[in-house]
Amino acid sequence: MKLMRCPLNGERNISEFVCGGEVKAMPDPDKASDADWGRYLFFEDNPDGEIVEWWLHAPSSYWFIARRDTRTEAVLETMTVQEWRERQGTVGSGQAQGQSADSQAHGAQGTNG
Amino acid sequence: MSTVRPEGRLGDGFGLLIDREGSLAFTFDGKPVAAHPGDVIASALYAGGRRVIGRSFKYHRPRGVASMAGHEANALVQVGHEPNVPADLTPVKAGIEVRGINVTGSLDRDLMAGLGHMGRFLPAGFYYRSFFRPKGAWKKWEPIIRRMAGLGTIAQSAPHGDFDKRYGFHDVAIVGGGPAGMTAALAAAAGGASVLLVDEMPALGGSLLYARTDEGGAAGRRRADDLKGRIGAEPRITVMTGAVATGLFTDGWLSVAQGSRLHKVRAKRVVVATGAIEQPAVFRNNDLPGIMLVSGGQRLMRLYGVAPGTNAVILTCNEDGYGYALDCLDAGVAVAAVLDLRPDPDGPLRRAALARGVRCLKDTGIGEAKGGRTVEAVVTAPANGAGSAETIACDHVAVAVGYTPNGALLFHAGAFCRYDEEQFWNRIEDLPAGVGAAGAVACLWDEKRVSDHAGDAGGAAARGESSPAAAPDPAAGGLNHPHPVFPHPQGKAFVDLDEDLTIDDILTGLKDGFTDIQLLKRYTTLGMGPSQGRHSAVNGVRIAARATGRGEASVGSTTNRPPYRSEKLGLLAGQSFEPVRHTAMHRRHVEAGARMMPAGLWLRPAHYGRNGDAEAAIAAEVKAVREGVGLIDVSTLGGLEVRGPDAAEFVDRMYTWAYAKQKVGRCRYLLMTDEAGVVIDDGVAVRLHEEHYYLTATTGGVDGVYREMLRENASWGLAVDIANVTAAYAAVNLAGPKSREVLATLVNDIDLSNVAFPYMEAREGHVAGIPARLMRVGFVGELGYEIHVPSLQGEALWDAIAEAGRGHGIRPFGVEAQRVLRLEKGHIIVGQDTDGLTTPHEAAMGWALAKKKPFYVGKKAVDIQGAKPQERRLVGFTLKDQDAPCPKECHLVIEGDRIAGRVTSAVRSPNLGRVVGLAYVPPEKAEAGSDFQIRIEGGRMVEAETVPIPFYDPDNRRQEV
Structure with missing residues (x-):
């Protein structure tokens, strides 16, 4: 069984984690058209390659962000939501930003494969 | 059985795993078999002279052991209730009942053995070609084929295993x-x-x-x-x-x-x-019992002290065959000949065998084996080019042509x-x-x-x-023969003993166009049997390579997946843990004779009363709440604490209504939608302090609600602390016209008057000396108090209220009575009266949507839905004919020949004297007085009529007194 590194609890069995889906930016509800909103709700990028996702360590109810490669199933990196937001340059309130990861921007810290 | 003793085992240097001093007995097909502790089933059977241990899958040919390493294709047996046990790997135990499988009649006289002569009618891919036409034919053939070509039998009566x-x-x-x-x-x-x-x-x-x-x-x-x-x-x-x-x-x-x-x-x-x-050689009748791998014969002798025969022929292409010849001689087994496929063999073990007088032929292979239920002779064939054939009598053949x-x-x-x-x-x-x-x-x-x-x-x-x-x-380098496959004009040279596949079957598959090894495997079933190609995959690739003029490397190989050996489902299942949560008052419910029912992981009283009549018990409980006072354990309700400077903002974002202006001490209904605007939970918000909300959530929904709260706030970064305190609080609902009187005897730090503590307000104080949060909410539609106390004191609270209410005829009531009571009031239960698509508009809960709030989760979707024509509405209904049977959940609303909706809840109300319920109907039927039809059990139609809700006490006078 795969291991995943939870930023709070360290390496744990993957069976303790729940995937929360792709990190995607919520459009401004006041400006988005109904069609835009529908796309935001019901469509995923589902890339062949690197993906940035919400993950939950279920026993401790702890949410964090993971970068994963959908081709190799390798977990490239996990980080706290705070770290993710800092990296996106959106520290402060508001929604989690960013559609897909710019791999250049992420160092190779704490990888686990 | 104890009179049977194992005999005839080999002496020193042999039988390393068996305890020669000990003996035990078991049965095979009902007959006693003697064994030593340390034997496996196959070694004991072999020692007792049995060569046929299984019948082959398709042709029911007699088969024995070849590897003695757990890789056998045809040495699966039934042990008691357990099917498909590998006889060559499973230790014997005293008294086990072992049976042959895939047999009609007996192992030695299988009535299906005639199938062996029908090989040409059962070629590779025969399933696909022979039994699927005409359409529907497979339905007739399948049971027959399954019976003929099966493995062990699963006993329905098998006892539960302990894993x-x-x-x-x-x-x-x-x-x-x-x-x-x-x-x-x-x-x-x-x-x-x-x-x-x-x-x-x-x-x-x-x-x-x-x-x-x-x-x-x-x-x-x-x-x-x-x-x-x-x-x-x-x-x-x-x-x-x-x-x-x-x-x-x-x-x-x-x-x-x-x-x-x-x-x-x-x-x-x-x-x-x-x-x-070790890999087998493929020649005609290479599947006869008595024909083994050299390593199989060595295991039989060295591990279990069992001689594989009395007169052996050995086929080899390396030194292993000669080592085995020496083993045979040491064990007293005669060696009729060693046939070496190589033209110029040499090696220390070969020289030792020659020195001991073993007849060693070079450049010679086996053309075919002969025999019936066991091998009786081999006919030699020149390995390369021409030469003469010789028939050599033997009762055992061992093969050493390489490994994988x-x-x-x-x-x-x-x-x-x-x-x-x-x-x-x-x-x-x-x-x-x-x-x-x-x-x-x-x-x-x-x-x-x-x-x-x-x-x-x-x-x-x-x-x-x-x-x-x-x-x-x-x-x-010299270990493996490049192509140990020796076709014979009359066929029956087996590549795969699991699936009875011969060289011809593989060639047929290739001829039919399945040249890709993965397709060839699936079409011919090569390597798909119990031994998973361990003895057939490599030779299959070699045959495919030669037949298609490719190298083996370019033919490739099939995929190997877990498990390595067959795994029992019991091992995967392990012990079945079904965790159950008990509330703090669980003992009291059991003592009161409650019939408990599951609610998520919790157990809740469905109703009370030990003897029999559930309907009467429920009716009495309902009556107590409507006319006197009742007490229900609602500890399973979810409890969430939201604390911090942004608490109001957070609750406002999570729920549809407006909470920022909710006054401290007030309760407010909570409705939660997901991002798609679907109703996913409800409850009550109590504002205990400017920066502190206590929220209730549904029993089944609270864990998901808590998760979503944490996730949303991971994005929002609001200054709040969110805690799931469900298990920390026990709670009861004390309801009924006399509830205030009962409570008054237990509370002295809260003014319980309607003016000081009105409907939809909350107070903190003590009940029977226990610190408590009290809320006046009205799920059941009567004057009532929800009382939340620390879990450890839940039982004490229950006891105190029960005692205080004794003189008022207090009665505990269960979930069933609560369902009746809430339905009479027309309150929905999220998850019962809503489904995975229900919007607040459909559920007629537009009143719980804040119009002016800029944002809540789901708002945009709810607004989009609200602007569109609705497809259905949740309405209250009653039956026109009150003598008609009460519809049940999910009975359909029918319009003409079309499904137009469904019933979500319905009950024959004892207080109202009629059937009341909730149903989804088309919007045009939402108007009070509209008629529609419900199809109930047996296809009968009943006439229903839309009526306003609440059904009971429409002006809400009773709960606000």
Whole structure:
């Protein structure tokens, strides 16, 4: 069984984690058209390659962000939501930003494969 | 049975695993069989003279054992209730009842054996070609074929097995306790690692216990003893024998089945040293009982002390065949001839055999074997070119034509194999990170090379490094025959004994166009039987390669998936844990004779009253609440605390209504939608302080609600603390016209008057001296108080209220009565009256949507839905004919011949004297007075009418007094 590194609890069995889906930016509800909103709700990028996702360590109810490669199933990196937001340059309130990861921007810290 | 004693076992140097002093007996097909402790089922049967242990899958040909290593295709037996038990791997136990499988009649006289003569009517792909036309034909054929070509029988009456699981953590796990595995384990332990050494046999040693590498024949066992001694003295090594590593998964996760326990092992590094599997030769009638692999005959003799026959013919292309000839002579088995496929054989063991007078023929193979229920003779054939054939009588044939690395675990982990066209076997490549290979599975053969490399691999694993690559071993050069496949004009040369596939079947599959090895496998079923191609895959590839003019490497190989051996479902299931949550008052409910029902993981009283009449009990409970006072345990309700400067903002974003202006001390209904605007939960918000909300959530929904809150706030970063306090609080609802009177006797720090503590307000104080949060909410539609106290004091609260209410005729009520009461009030239950698509507008809950709030989760979607025409509405209904049966949940609303909606709740209300319920109907039927039809049980239609809700006390006077 795969291991995943939870930023709070360290390496744990993957069976303790729940995937929360792709990190995607919520459009401004006041400006988005109904069609835009529908796309935001019901469509995923589902890339062949690197993906940035919400993950939950279920026993401790702890949410964090993971970068994963959908081709190799390798977990490239996990980080706290705070770290993710800092990296996106959106520290402060508001929604989690960013559609897909710019791999250049992420160092190779704490990888686990 | 105890009068039967095992006899005729071989003497010193043989029978390493059996206890000759002991004896036990079991039955095979009802007849007693004698055995020694340490025997496997097959060795005891063989010792007793039985050669036929199974019948083949398709033709019901008699079959025996060939490998004695758990790889048999046709030595599966039924043991008591357990089907498909490998007879060559399963230790005997006294009194077990063993039966042959796939047999009509008896093993020795299988009534289906005539099928053997019908081979040409059952070619490869016969399922697909013969039984699917005309349409529907398969339905008739399937049961017949399943009966004829089956495995063991699953006994429906089998008792529940006792299985469990255990976790293990090690620095290094080594699979295979042969010379390579033991050497690697010692090296890893010397490097400071904690080591797990797993072997599927009952004793360590692997091939050292049976294979002959020297003239004297004892070198291997001496070496095994030496290694075992050193392992026994090494405290860092944990040894598991009789344990099958069934799968190797990502990140060093290894499943090991041992008896009725599944070990889930996590190791930082895994070294696979599972050896090699000897491969059969393909010739006419090569499946006759008595024909074995040399290693199979050696295991039979060395491990169990059983002579494989009295007169042997050995087919070989390497030194193993001559070593076996020496083994036979040592065991008193005559050797009629050694047939060597090579033109110029030489080697120390061959010379030793010649010196002992063994007749050794070179450049000679087997043209066919002859016999009935056992082999009786072989007809030789020249290996290359022309020559004469000779018939040699024998009762045992052993074959040594090469090996294939036993790489299943490596393949599970992601390695690939490539056929080495110089050494004629599969080389395993692309080992994943953290996984190493040692010994024969790494294509190493020479004793010193194996030992040196395994030591390096063990040391590297201890240091957390990758195993060193193994350079090709010249000693393996002469081991494997390039093409041990010898067709015969009359066929019956078996490639796959599991599935009864001959050379002709493989060629037919190729001719039919299935030249890709993966397709060929599926079309012919090559390698798909119980032994999973361990003896057939390589020869299948060789045949496909030659027939299509390709090299074996370009033909490729099929995929190997876990488990390595068949796994019992019980092992995977383990013990069945069904956790149940009890509320603090659980004992009291049981004492009061409650019938408990599950609510999520919780148990809740459905109703009270020990004897019988549930309907009467529920009616009495309802009556108590409407006319007197009732008490229900609502501890399972979810409880969430939201505290902090942004608490109001947070609650406002999570729920649809407006909470920022909610006054401290007020309660407010909570409605939650998801991002798609679907109703997912409801409850009540109590504002205990400017910066503190206590929220209730549904029993089944609270954990999901809590998760979503945490996730949303991980994005929002609002300054709040969110806690799921469901288990921290016990709660009751004290309801009914007399509830205030009862409560008044227990409360002295809160003014309970309607003016001081009105409907939809909350207070903190003490009830019977217990710190409590009190809320005046009205799920059941009467004056009532929800009282939340610390869980530890839940039972004390229950007792105090029960005592205080005694004089008022207080009655505990259960979930069933509450359902009636809430339905009379028209309150919805999220998840019962809503489904995965219900919007607030459909549920007629537009009133709970804040119009001016800029944002809440789901707002945009709710607004979009609100602007569109609705497709359905949840309405209250009653029946026109009150004598008609009460509809049930999910009975359909029918319009013409169309499904127009469905009932979500319905009950015959004792207070209203009529049926009331909730149903989804088309919007045009939402107007009070609209008629519609409900199809109830038996297809009967009943007339219903839309009516306003609440059904009971429409002006809400009773709950607000």
